[in-house]
Amino acid sequence: MKIICNKSVSKPIIFIKILDNKDLVVIDNETTVRFFDKKDLKLKAGFKVGIKHNYYRSPVVAFSNDSNYFATISQDAKEARLFNAKTKKKVAAINRHHGEVSSIGIDTLSRYMFSSGEDGKTFAMDVTSGKLVFTLPPHADTINDIAFSKNGNWVAVGSYDRKISLFSLVSMEPQEKLKGHSAPVMHLKFFQNKLISIDRNSSAIIWNIHTGKIIKRLQGIHDEITAITTDGKEQFLFLGTKLGYVLVYNLHDYEILSSNFIKITSPITKMEFDNENDILILATEDGFIEYYSIYEGVDRLKELLREQKFTLINDVLETNPLLEYTEVYELLTHFWEKSLEKGLLALQKGDKKRAELIFNQFKHLPEKNRIIQRIMKEYEEFPKFIQFAKEGKLSLAYGLANRFTTYKETSIYRSLENRWKKALAQAQKYVLDPKTVDKAREILAPYRGLSEKTLFIQEVMTKANVYKRFREAMAKKNFKMCSELIKQNPYLRELPEYESLMKFADSLYLKAQKAIKEGDLHGAIKIFRVLQDFEEFKEESRNFMADLETHAKFLNAVKNSDLATAFNMMAKSEDLMMTEEGMRLQEMWNNDLFNAKMAALSGNVDGVKSALQKYMHISSKYIALATMFALAYSVQLEEALQKGEERHIIENGIKNYILNFGITEQIEEFYNTFKEKYPETKLSLELLKKGSLSMWRPTMIVNSILE
Incomplete structure (x- = not known):
C-alpha cells in the first residue's frame, strides 16, 4: 500500500482524532497539541502543555469531539487534568486514585471526563463544572483502556484483572462484567452493538454488549496489538501492531482478510479513519502521520474491467483484498x-x-x-x-x-424432473381409487430403480390417505396441518400442490415486507401470524413478529405520549434507540438532563425537579435521576461548609445523603474536607445507615439535604 499523504512531528504520536469540525488533532508524547487540515495535513493551530509521557500504551491524553475540552495525565501520573481547549485554562483535576492514573477519556457526546487508575477505580467528572458525578464499578487491578460507543450510550473499561466493565450512560447502570480473557485486557473498541477486546497475549474477543456473550475469538494475531479502528461503515476491523503491520478483518464473519495489509518500519501507536474519503490514518512511534486509501487500486480495477483485461485483474486483487x-x-x-x-x-x-x-x-x-x-x-x-x-x-x-x-x-435435467413430478402427481390420484392402483404402479415403474425416487414411490403407494388429508387441509387453508403433514411425509414436497403452497407463502412474505416498508406494522404482524403456520417460515416469522410487536408497542407509546413505556422499552432495546422516534426521545432526555445538571451545579433542587419532572415515574431513569439529585445535594453540602453552617447541621446533611444514596466517592471526598474543618466530629460514615443509587426513588426528594 502506498502512502498518499504524510507529515512528521518528530516525536512519538500518542493520540489522533478527527473532530466534529473536521480538523485532525494530533498529540505527541510531550503533549504538544496540533490541529491539521484533514485533507492535506496543513498545520492550522496548536499549543504546548509541556507534560512528557514516557508510557502511552494506555490512553494518557484525550480530546472531546466538539473540540472544547482536552485532558491529560499529569507528569507524575498522580492526577487527571481537564482543560478548556479554547482558553487553555484548567477546569479541574481528579486526584483521588490510590496510586497512579492509568487511563483517561472523554465520552463521545463530550459530557464527562473519565479517569481510571492503578487502584482499579474509574471516576467520571462533568466537563462543564469539573465536579465528580459518578463512578464505574471497581476492578481488582489497573485499568488499561477506556472506550465509548459511537452513540454515546456505553462506556467500557478493560483491566489488568482480565475483566471488562460495561456501563450504560443512558440508565447509569452497570452490566455484568465480561469474563473471557486469560491475560490482562489492554485494548477496547465498540462497533455496531458489539465490543472487541484484546489482551496482553494478543487474544481478541468479539462480545455482544447486550447479552455479555462471546460472539467470536479472532484468529491470526501473532504480534502485540497497539491500535484499533474500524472503517466508517463498520465493515472492516483494522489492528495496528508493534512491528508495524496492519491486519484487516471482515466484520461480517470476523475472518481475517489480510495479515499484512500495510507494513511500515515503525511501531504503530494510534489509528483513525476518515469516513468521508475511506482513508486509514496511521500514527507512529517515530512521529509520522500516514494516510492510506483502503481501496487503493480501484481505479486500475475499473480500467481493467472496462478493457476486459482479466489476466491482470488478479494481480490487483492480490495486492488489495478490500477491492x-x-x-x-x-x-x-x-x-x-x-x-x-x-x-x-x-x-x-x-x-x-x-x-x-x-x-x-x-x-x-x-x-x-x-x-x-x-x-x-x-x-x-x-x-x-x-x-x-x-x-x-x-x-x-x-x-x-x-x-x-x-x-x-440444465434444461434437460429440469425436463426430467418435470416429467417425474407429473408422473408422481398422476400416480397419486390413481392411488386414491383401489381400482386404478395398478395404473399408478405402471406410471411409476420407470423410476423404481432410482434410489432417490424409491422412497417417494413407496410413500405414494402406501399413504393415499395422507395425500387426501393434505388436499383437504389446503382447501380449508389449514396451513398448520399442511406443514405438519409435510414434516411427517417429506414425499409431499415432490407434488405440485406443495409448489403451489410455497408460492402462496412467498407471496405472503413479500406482502409482509411491503407492509413493513410502508409503515403498516399491524398489517405485517397479521401476515406473519399466518406465515407462522408454514414450517419453512416459522422461525423467521416469529422473530419478525416479536420485533414488530415491540416496535408497534413502542410507536403506540410515543404516539400516546406514554413516556414511561417508551423509555423503559428503549432501556431494553438499543434498536429502538436508533429509530427516528427513539433518537428524538433520547435528544429530549439529553437536553433535559443538561438543564437538570446546570440546576444541580448550583444546588437548586427545584430546578432539577422542574427539568426532570416528566421522568419521575419512569423506572429505567431512576438511577440517572438519583445521580442528578445526588449532585445537587453534594453542592448544597459544599455551600453549607463554605458558609460556615453549624457542624451538627452539616452532619445531618451527610447522614441524609448517605441514607438516600449510600457512600459515594463524592460524599467521601466531601467528608474528608469536612473533617479538616471540624476535626472534633464524631461522625463515622461506616456506622451510618446506608441507601444506594439503585434503591433511590423520587418520593425521597427533599428541597434541602440539610433538613
Whole structure:
C-alpha cells in the first residue's frame, strides 16, 4: 500500500482524532497539541502543555469531539487534568486514585471526563463544572483502556484483572462484567452493538454488549496489538501492531482478510479513519502521520474491467483484498456470472469452442479458473447425459446428474424432473381409487430403480390417505396441518400442490415486507401470524413478529405520549434507540438532563425537579435521576461548609445523603474536607445507615439535604 499523504512531528504520536469540525488533532508524547487540515495535513493551530509521557500504551491524553475540552495525565501520573481547549485554562483535576492514573477519556457526546487508575477505580467528572458525578464499578487491578460507543450510550473499561466493565450512560447502570480473557485486557473498541477486546497475549474477543456473550475469538494475531479502528461503515476491523503491520478483518464473519495489509518500519501507536474519503490514518512511534486509501487500486480495477483485461485483474486483487468489497468488483462478479451462464449454455449445446472462448478471459483468476476446469471436465460426459435422457434410460441419466451436479442446472435435467413430478402427481390420484392402483404402479415403474425416487414411490403407494388429508387441509387453508403433514411425509414436497403452497407463502412474505416498508406494522404482524403456520417460515416469522410487536408497542407509546413505556422499552432495546422516534426521545432526555445538571451545579433542587419532572415515574431513569439529585445535594453540602453552617447541621446533611444514596466517592471526598474543618466530629460514615443509587426513588426528594 502506498502512502498518499504524510507529515512528521518528530516525536512519538500518542493520540489522533478527527473532530466534529473536521480538523485532525494530533498529540505527541510531550503533549504538544496540533490541529491539521484533514485533507492535506496543513498545520492550522496548536499549543504546548509541556507534560512528557514516557508510557502511552494506555490512553494518557484525550480530546472531546466538539473540540472544547482536552485532558491529560499529569507528569507524575498522580492526577487527571481537564482543560478548556479554547482558553487553555484548567477546569479541574481528579486526584483521588490510590496510586497512579492509568487511563483517561472523554465520552463521545463530550459530557464527562473519565479517569481510571492503578487502584482499579474509574471516576467520571462533568466537563462543564469539573465536579465528580459518578463512578464505574471497581476492578481488582489497573485499568488499561477506556472506550465509548459511537452513540454515546456505553462506556467500557478493560483491566489488568482480565475483566471488562460495561456501563450504560443512558440508565447509569452497570452490566455484568465480561469474563473471557486469560491475560490482562489492554485494548477496547465498540462497533455496531458489539465490543472487541484484546489482551496482553494478543487474544481478541468479539462480545455482544447486550447479552455479555462471546460472539467470536479472532484468529491470526501473532504480534502485540497497539491500535484499533474500524472503517466508517463498520465493515472492516483494522489492528495496528508493534512491528508495524496492519491486519484487516471482515466484520461480517470476523475472518481475517489480510495479515499484512500495510507494513511500515515503525511501531504503530494510534489509528483513525476518515469516513468521508475511506482513508486509514496511521500514527507512529517515530512521529509520522500516514494516510492510506483502503481501496487503493480501484481505479486500475475499473480500467481493467472496462478493457476486459482479466489476466491482470488478479494481480490487483492480490495486492488489495478490500477491492472485493467495492462496486467495481460487484460489476466484475456480475460479468463473471453472465459469462458463466453463457459458457454453460454453449456446453449444453455442444459448442465447446465457444465455451472455451468465453471462459478463457477468466483463466488467470485462480478462483474462477478452478471453477472453469471443473465444469469443462464434468461436461465431457454431457453428450451421454443427453442421450440417456432422450432414450428414457433414467437410471443412467440420473446417475450422471448425481455425479456431476452442474447437470442439475440444465434444461434437460429440469425436463426430467418435470416429467417425474407429473408422473408422481398422476400416480397419486390413481392411488386414491383401489381400482386404478395398478395404473399408478405402471406410471411409476420407470423410476423404481432410482434410489432417490424409491422412497417417494413407496410413500405414494402406501399413504393415499395422507395425500387426501393434505388436499383437504389446503382447501380449508389449514396451513398448520399442511406443514405438519409435510414434516411427517417429506414425499409431499415432490407434488405440485406443495409448489403451489410455497408460492402462496412467498407471496405472503413479500406482502409482509411491503407492509413493513410502508409503515403498516399491524398489517405485517397479521401476515406473519399466518406465515407462522408454514414450517419453512416459522422461525423467521416469529422473530419478525416479536420485533414488530415491540416496535408497534413502542410507536403506540410515543404516539400516546406514554413516556414511561417508551423509555423503559428503549432501556431494553438499543434498536429502538436508533429509530427516528427513539433518537428524538433520547435528544429530549439529553437536553433535559443538561438543564437538570446546570440546576444541580448550583444546588437548586427545584430546578432539577422542574427539568426532570416528566421522568419521575419512569423506572429505567431512576438511577440517572438519583445521580442528578445526588449532585445537587453534594453542592448544597459544599455551600453549607463554605458558609460556615453549624457542624451538627452539616452532619445531618451527610447522614441524609448517605441514607438516600449510600457512600459515594463524592460524599467521601466531601467528608474528608469536612473533617479538616471540624476535626472534633464524631461522625463515622461506616456506622451510618446506608441507601444506594439503585434503591433511590423520587418520593425521597427533599428541597434541602440539610433538613
